[in-house]
Amino acid sequence: MRNTEKIPKIVKEPYPHVVVKDFLDEQTLDLVTYALAGLEYDFDESDLFSYLSFGLTDVDHPVINILRDDLGDSSWRKKVASSFGVKPLSKIDLSAYVYGLGSFLLPHDDQVEGRVIAYSLHLTDIEMTDKSGGALCIYEANEVGKSELVKTIIPEYNSLIMFEVSDKSWHQVGEILEDIQRLTVTGWYHS
Amino acid sequence: MNRIFNSSDFPFVRLSKFLDIDSVEYNPSFRNEENIGYFKRKQSKAVLEEFWKSSDFVEFLKEVTGLTLSFRGAKHLSYSAGDYSLLHADELEPNRLAIVYDFTKKWRLEWGGYDLYTSPDKEPLICNRDYGSLMIVKLDKGDLSCTRYVSLKAKEDAVIDFVTYIPE
Numbered sequence: 001m002r003n004t005e006k007i008p009k010i011v012k013e014p015y016p017h018v019v020v021k022d023f024l025d026e027q028t029l030d031l032v033t034y035a036l037a038g039l040e041y042d043f044d045e046s047d048l049f050s051y052l053s054f055g056l057t058d059v060d061h062p063v064i065n066i067l068r069d070d071l072g073d074s075s076w077r078k079k080v081a082s083s084f085g086v087k088p089l090s091k092i093d094l095s096a097y098v099y100g101l102g103s104f105l106l107p108h109d110d111q112v113e114g115r116v117i118a119y120s121l122h123l124t125d126i127e128m129t130d131k132s133g134g135a136l137c138i139y140e141a142n143e144v145g146k147s148e149l150v151k152t153i154i155p156e157y158n159s160l161i162m163f164e165v166s167d168k169s170w171h172q173v174g175e176i177l178e179d180i181q182r183l184t185v186t187g188w189y190h191s
Numbered sequence: 192m193n194r195i196f197n198s199s200d201f202p203f204v205r206l207s208k209f210l211d212i213d214s215v216e217y218n219p220s221f222r223n224e225e226n227i228g229y230f231k232r233k234q235s236k237a238v239l240e241e242f243w244k245s246s247d248f249v250e251f252l253k254e255v256t257g258l259t260l261s262f263r264g265a266k267h268l269s270y271s272a273g274d275y276s277l278l279h280a281d282e283l284e285p286n287r288l289a290i291v292y293d294f295t296k297k298w299r300l301e302w303g304g305y306d307l308y309t310s311p312d313k314e315p316l317i318c319n320r321d322y323g324s325l326m327i328v329k330l331d332k333g334d335l336s337c338t339r340y341v342s343l344k345a346k347e348d349a350v351i352d353f354v355t356y357i358p359e
Contacts (some may be wrong), residue, residue: 047278047307047337102301106275106340107227133343145226170227175273175343 001025002070003158007083014140014150016084017163021156023121028066029158033123035063036096036183049105052098056185067185068094071121071160080189084164086116087191094187099134103182105173107139107147110165110188117189118169119162122155124182130154133177136161139170155182193257200313202329204255209292209325215239217294219267219350230276232338237265239292243354252288252356255327260288260356267294270304270341270349278309278335281355285332290354295320297347304341304349310334320349 003025010016024032041052056064070076072092081089099105110118120136128134130152138151147170153161163169165188176182196204219235242248243265252260263284270276281287291306298304298320306318306326310333318326330336341349 047275047339102342104340106277109228139227141227145229147225147227147231175340177343 001028001066002076005079007079010083014138015164015166015168017138017161018083019153019156020160020162022158023160024070024158028070029123031063032067032185033125033183035061036123036185039096041096041098048108051103051105052100054096056095057093057187068092071119071185071187072189077189080117080162084117084162086164089116089189089191091190092119092187093190094185097184097186099173099176099182101176101179103173104175107170107172109167109169110171111167111169114190115165115188116191117162118165118186119160119189120184120186121160122157122184124155124180124184125157126180128155128180128182131177132180133174134180134182135174137172137174138163139172141168141170155184193255196256196327196329199316200310201308201316201334202256203316203327205318205324205326207321207324209323210239212294212323219269221269228277229279232274232276233269233271235267235269237267237352237354238294239352240265243290243352249356252327256288256329258288258329259359261359263287263355263357265352265354267350267352268338270338272341272343272345275340276337278307278337280333280335281330284355284357285330285334286358287330288356288358289326289328289330289336290352290356291318291326291328292352292354293321293324293326294350294352295347296322298322298349299345302342302345302347303339304345305339306336307339308334308336
């Protein structure tokens with residue numbers, strides 16, 4: 001179950017985003033972490049990224065079903081839509097990602113038809129620092145594509161990061177620089 | 192050499208120690224170049240621009256590729272730690288011959304920074320950094336290429352002259 005029903009005030013610049021801390025209750029958190037540890041992840045690599053992933057959207061598993069509800073039930077979707085001031089959100093998709101040493105996701109804006117709010121629930125149960133890598137880097141880009149790093153969010157255990165998808169929502173996951181496993185459940189709220 | 196060139200999905204040949212690279216005067220004047228989501232790197236005038244334009248070299252390319260070519264452009268590119276280019280096509284000249292001459296010293300494979308050529312119907316071609324080697328590759332409509340992300344752990348820069356020719 002969710003540990004909190006409150007979404008803090010949305011930060012507007014450079015594009016709307018927010019971090020919800022302590023998102024899941026302790027029992028659910030333990031169950032989810034245990035369930036995700038037992039998955040057989042696929043190694044995915046392209047010019048844009050390198051990581052391990054496992055699609056969860058259609059997985060029928062008691063714990064994943066609870067997690068899917070916690071992230072995407074009607075009540076929470078209404079709160080997310082209201083907080084960001086967007087039209088009603090119909091559904092979510094979700095996948096688990098593991099970033100190990102050398103993994104990265106280069107700058108991109110997430111724009112795909114139907115995606116309204118991107119989210120990432122952080123489940124790395126060790127304290128990450130800027131030396132670990134793996135931070136969510138938020139960029140502001142001008143009209144010719146020159147970027148400025150305006151914010152770095154170091155993932156905290158059990159925190160849910162959300163941001164509005166638009167042509168401004170440039171972000172990346174910094175390269176992992178230490179021998180850690182950065183675990184997240186990530187996806188989008190759709191229109 | 193022409194038979195070797197045409198023996199794979201991506202017609203290519205790679206020649207190591209192509210020039211006496213240590214005698215080349217190397218003092219590029221870089222400027223930062225970025226289009227977020229496409230590339231981030233530094234660029235300057237090609238170090239060997241006059242050589243790439245020379246009739247001797249164009250004639251050499253004709254012997255290797257069997258193509259009559261005209262010079263289209265050349266630039267010197269530097270990819271430092273954290274730099275990248277993503278897979279892209281050349282919208283203006285989909286059929287082209289690409290030349291990469293490698294000025295990269297002391298490279299380690301785990302730093303990435305390699306050149307990748309790919310296409311839906313072709314076996315991908317990976318070209319790791321190799322100081323002083325000349326890569327000649329023919330790209331057709333739909334073919335994509337990039338220089339892959341350079342790890343933040345890289346202690347050197349991946350530096351190349353990148354030259355394009357158009358078949359006549």
